[in-house]
Amino acid sequence: MAYVAKRVLTTIPVLFILSVMVFSLIHLIPGDPAQVILGQDATPAALAALRAKLGLNENILAQYWNWLGHVVVGNLGNSLLDGESVSHLIFQRLPVTLELAIGTFIIALLIAFPLGILAAVYRGRWLDGTALFTATIGISVPPFWLGILLLLLFTVKIHLFPSSGYVPIWQNPGRNLSVMILPMLSTGFREAAVLMRMLRSTILEVLHEDYVRTAKAKGLNGWAIIVHHALRNALIPVMTMGGLQLAGLLGGLVITETIFSLPGFGSLLVQSVFSRDYTTVQGAALVAALAVILVNLIVDVLYGVVDPRIRLGKKAS
Amino acid sequence: MAMLEPSTEQPQTVLRAAPSAHRRRWHTLRKNRALVGGGSIVFVILFAAVFANELAPYSPNAQNYSAILQGITWQHWLGTDNLGRDTLARVLMGARTSMEVTLGAALVGLVIGVPVGIISGFYRGFLDDWLIMRIVDAIQSFPFLILALVLAAMLGPGIRNAMIAIGIGYIPVFVRTVRGQMIAESEKEYVLAARMTGARDWRIMFLHIFPNITTPLIVQVTLAAAGGIVAEASLSYLGLGAQPPTASWGSMLQVAQGYLNSAPLLAIVPGVCLVIAVLGFNLLGDGIQKLWDPKRTD
Numbered sequence: 284m285a286y287v288a289k290r291v292l293t294t295i296p297v298l299f300i301l302s303v304m305v306f307s308l309i310h311l312i313p314g315d316p317a318q319v320i321l322g323q324d325a326t327p328a329a330l331a332a333l334r335a336k337l338g339l340n341e342n343i344l345a346q347y348w349n350w351l352g353h354v355v356v357g358n359l360g361n362s363l364l365d366g367e368s369v370s371h372l373i374f375q376r377l378p379v380t381l382e383l384a385i386g387t388f389i390i391a392l393l394i395a396f397p398l399g400i401l402a403a404v405y406r407g408r409w410l411d412g413t414a415l416f417t418a419t420i421g422i423s424v425p426p427f428w429l430g431i432l433l434l435l436l437f438t439v440k441i442h443l444f445p446s447s448g449y450v451p452i453w454q455n456p457g458r459n460l461s462v463m464i465l466p467m468l469s470t471g472f473r474e475a476a477v478l479m480r481m482l483r484s485t486i487l488e489v490l491h492e493d494y495v496r497t498a499k500a501k502g503l504n505g506w507a508i509i510v511h512h513a514l515r516n517a518l519i520p521v522m523t524m525g526g527l528q529l530a531g532l533l534g535g536l537v538i539t540e541t542i543f544s545l546p547g548f549g550s551l552l553v554q555s556v557f558s559r560d561y562t563t564v565q566g567a568a569l570v571a572a573l574a575v576i577l578v579n580l581i582v583d584v585l586y587g588v589v590d591p592r593i594r595l596g597k598k599a600s
Numbered sequence: 601m602a603m604l605e606p607s608t609e610q611p612q613t614v615l616r617a618a619p620s621a622h623r624r625r626w627h628t629l630r631k632n633r634a635l636v637g638g639g640s641i642v643f644v645i646l647f648a649a650v651f652a653n654e655l656a657p658y659s660p661n662a663q664n665y666s667a668i669l670q671g672i673t674w675q676h677w678l679g680t681d682n683l684g685r686d687t688l689a690r691v692l693m694g695a696r697t698s699m700e701v702t703l704g705a706a707l708v709g710l711v712i713g714v715p716v717g718i719i720s721g722f723y724r725g726f727l728d729d730w731l732i733m734r735i736v737d738a739i740q741s742f743p744f745l746i747l748a749l750v751l752a753a754m755l756g757p758g759i760r761n762a763m764i765a766i767g768i769g770y771i772p773v774f775v776r777t778v779r780g781q782m783i784a785e786s787e788k789e790y791v792l793a794a795r796m797t798g799a800r801d802w803r804i805m806f807l808h809i810f811p812n813i814t815t816p817l818i819v820q821v822t823l824a825a826a827g828g829i830v831a832e833a834s835l836s837y838l839g840l841g842a843q844p845p846t847a848s849w850g851s852m853l854q855v856a857q858g859y860l861n862s863a864p865l866l867a868i869v870p871g872v873c874l875v876i877a878v879l880g881f882n883l884l885g886d887g888i889q890k891l892w893d894p895k896r897t898d
Contacts, residue, residue: 534745
């Protein structure tokens with residue numbers, strides 16, 4: 284419990300610093316933010332109105348305090364574009380991104396598990412070599428180029444999947460999947476490569492442990508050892524990936540959504556960047572960072588549940 | 601193993617041991633395929649980036665409307681784009697853009713990350729635990745590409761700002777690497793010895809310890825460069841990195857997406873360059889790591 288408490292406690296300063304950073308974003312704009320947002324031909328009255336709306340006239344501490352007070356209750360301000368609530372805009376777009384992330388993770392697991400286990404079991408053989416080589420390439424292929432290649436192959440050359448026309452999964456699951464499968468594949472391949480390498484090295488490590496030798500001595504066959512001992516340990520890298528890779532994945536999804544014109548969180552961010560809708564950019568950045576912090580916190584707490592060694596080790600030291 | 605190699609010469613004098621040790625080292629180097637492969641790729645890309653103007657058969661921005669969207673021809677080895685610009689010339693120039701941004705970003709990350717990591721790891725304590733590392737955590741909680749995207753958006757599009765945005769994204773990794781090494785080294789005897797001679801803190805930090813932790817840092821910089829190449833291409837794809845007509849692999853891919861049907865080559869060439877560059881830096885990083893710490897790689 285002390286482990287969990289400490290972990291939660293260290294999150295508090297991170298959240299505070301994060302809030303300061305996100306708040307300061309709007310002040311990074313060179314010159315007068317109101318002028319940049321409205322453009323060169325804005326009337327002084329419009330500029331003054333926007334400054335008042337953004338609260339830019341107050342002193343900086345008061346601005347931060349007001350902003351924080353709103354953010355804490357979930358009010359991320361209003362879009363500079365059409366005045367819609369930023370939280371609402373983000374909330375609307377989340378299902379697409381969530382589906383994409385889950386699909387990516389499933390594809391990564393489906394590819395990485397069999398390959399990672401086989402590569403470890405047949406270490407040094409051609410299967411291992413091929414798997415490792417594929418993984419090295421997989422890590423080096425930027426998901427967004429893979430996305431363009433998949434588009435080229437499956438929608439332009441052979442018309443297997445539509446290139447656009449997203450519908451929510453609850454309206455038309457078949458159509459939804461046919462639009463989502465290519466984006467999922469393009470991000471899933473890289474995650475699979477990362478996970479496969481992690482799984483392989485974890486399993487190899489476990490196979491050298493004393494308790495595996497004991498299991499062998501008891502007469503357990505190879506696959507029983509893999510399933511009972513190696514795979515349980517392999518849960519740790521899978522969870523690490525869920526946590527650490529989420530940040531990279533979220534970033535990657537931004538561009539994947541743009542390529543496949545999916546109406547997700549990432550394309551909202553990109554659109555807001557181009558329409559100079561800075562409050563939405565600010566809100567989206569905050570939500571992305573909070574998601575990463577939250578998932579990492581959950582992963583760290585779960586470590587202790589899955590692997591008693593981590594929990595007990597902390598207590599003993 | 602070099603020791604088991606059949607020796608053609610008789611072991612004669614102690615002096616003979618020197619070239620053999622040298623040969624053994626050379627042998628380990630050559631056997632490190634990641635290092636050799638990655639190093640060669642990175643060398644070729646840096647060469648292309650530096651001599652892009654001399655190597656390019658055409659000016660990368662020269663338009664030729666009588667030869668648009670061509671495939672592989674004798675005049676244009678890798679085809680042309682929608683404005684009739686030579687793709688080979690543009691990917692060479694793209695290498696320059698990519699290296700410029702990536703190396704510039706690494707410099708930004710190092711200039712900030714290294715001193716902070718050194719001080720944080722050397723002094724530890726409250727400042728390290730509750731401020732510096734928590735700031736690092738906070739920066740790291742932004743997905744790398746989202747951080748670069750948001751910063752580039754706030755600072756304005758362009759190569760210089762892309763450099764700064766990506767460089768800030770590098771800071772957490774560099775701080776963590778340097779700090780971790782710093783903590784491990786601070787306990788060692790030579791540091792104690794330096795202290796006993798009355799050396800000042802900054803002298804111990806920068807002149808005694810830092811030279812000993814450069815290898816892991818070089819590994820991290822190399823691996824970060826691979827990420828930086830993708831980040832630059834992504835920003836340029838979105839229109840926040842290199843501005844037209846400057847060639848960048850990312851912006852070339854963005855143009856190519858509009859001509860997938862008529863000119864698929866346009867989407868393939870910059871992508872292949874991108875993969876080779878990222879692969880090169882990844883391999884080089886792995887190779888240096890293997891050279892420095894053979895235990896950690898199997």
